[in-house]
Amino acid sequence: MSAVKINFGAGPAALPVSVTEQLALSIRNYDGSGLSVLEIPHRGKLFDAILKEANERVLQLCNLDAATYEVLWLQGGGRLQFAMIPMNFLPEAGAAGYVDSGFWSSDAMENATLWGNTINLASSKDCAYKKLPEIPERFPENLSYIHLTTNNTIYGTQWKQFFNSPVPLFADMSSDIFSERRDYGLFDLFYAVAQKNIGIAGVTLVVLKKSLLTKVVRPLNPYLSYRDHVAAHSVLNTAPVFAVYSALLMLRYISDRGIAAIEEENLQKAGLLYDTLEKSVSFELIAEKNSRSNMNVVFRGIDPETENNFKLFCDYKGIEGIEGHRRVGGFRASLYNAIRLDQVQYLANAITEFDKTRT
Template structure:
């Protein structure tokens, strides 16, 4: 049995794979594959409608917010956010907590004035900055809630008079949030929501259309809202599999239930990292991510041997990002406690062999 700790595209439940595989051959008894069905058909329109309903239900999205299924990943949102929310001559505020936050800042600077309120680059992003001020004249404040590469996560919603914009690509649907606290949330689906290819955007309607900019239509949220996420051909298969995965999450009891499971999984793994003398966590304890657990060997010489043992035990995707080194265990929603326990067992076995 394989236990997939890869950072993305994500692990998905086996039942989702099975249902999706059937739809590739024959979608809803149409005699057509989900890969070839028209995105204008009533069958696929029903898929989009259900996916939107599930997002709205699972995240308790209030009225006055639109839900979009776009393409281009978070990387396209790095540009779309300032294009749609940063007025001509205005200023946006950003928090720099890792690679993806830095990329968002770089793109926003191409659009307008950006104030970087704080950064943890001085310690290779192993912590979340705490003491910073947000300019009162900021059009919005942008932050990345979970930093996949560096293993940190922001659990407390920042206090800001400016609308909050959050990249939740790697922790969306893993814990409860209050959507009403935000002006805009975006997330690449490929961590907890579904396969790569679709990007979720949740945006407060009354923030739009106020920048004074004339945008290319494809980069303007409003035409996408008006067209129900079908301004251009949507990522049909990715939306469909996301719908199946959201059904699975709802059947488990929703975000509240999965959050408790994620707490247990993360605590189990961090406890072993802290106990085992061969391993050391890289993120400061108070900012440790529940989704991406980053750790290294106290003696780097053992790293290849541990990866070899992990591979023998069916533990895949553990090699850390080059920016951090060591190991990264991504423990997204669909990874069970069984997988975490298998990793802990391998760590303890390696300890016994190297006493």
């Protein structure tokens, strides 16, 4: 059994040791308050300060201003956002455009069909999502919004460039937020589940333009309404204090390192792993080169026996969470912000060592 354990899982994903240590301390005594972070009230000044700093850091990291954008911390994961977006912004007789680059984007679109019409603007379903679909030069008229998924966690593809949208542009950034420099100002609303790049499961970050709040198309139960969440400053109901605090620690970690440095390391990590896999005699990469993700590297063994042997080899090496998503099979190494270059080097060395057992 290896003393090393590295979590390459797609989420819940690895956290930096400095963050888990701080979380452990805060469970005993939060910031000298004498209370565990698990028992501090969601409507008290301790949590107010956590929320305030988390919101400020999000806007700072996105280079967005508080006069234009709101930051929300909601429960319900990505799935609730798939539902809330059309409930709030898709009129029954209207239409929204969805870019279908994988399971999550298509699920988001399916959710929307319950509330209004959806137009599939571009899809790569025909090639099993091995590449990104081609965005059309012109969009149909009168769309209420366009939705896309910036990184396709299951298939290992990622958009690196975005466009100026003629209508509000919404994005699921769950698996690549704060992993690279990005013009967040192109988006009117974006969201990210925390358990990949910014913390633990239980909370989802939503950033949206204040101006959208005047475009809500139907009355909604408060928990499903962005307007109500904004009015309640993310504490409409009992907030997931520990999950938001975990996200704050990740935001501090990301701010301290700086997104440019994180991007640089993410490029090195992905480059190293793709190069190793390209040279490997045991594996093949699945996503097409121009579409490849820097966050999720998806590959498979050249035959079932190789796959089984590599799984056992990973267990022996302490390489965790590397199985591919059940829809695709094979393997997937998630290289989110908390994964270090030396850990990717460890995985690359393991692949090279495994190759040698075959030659």
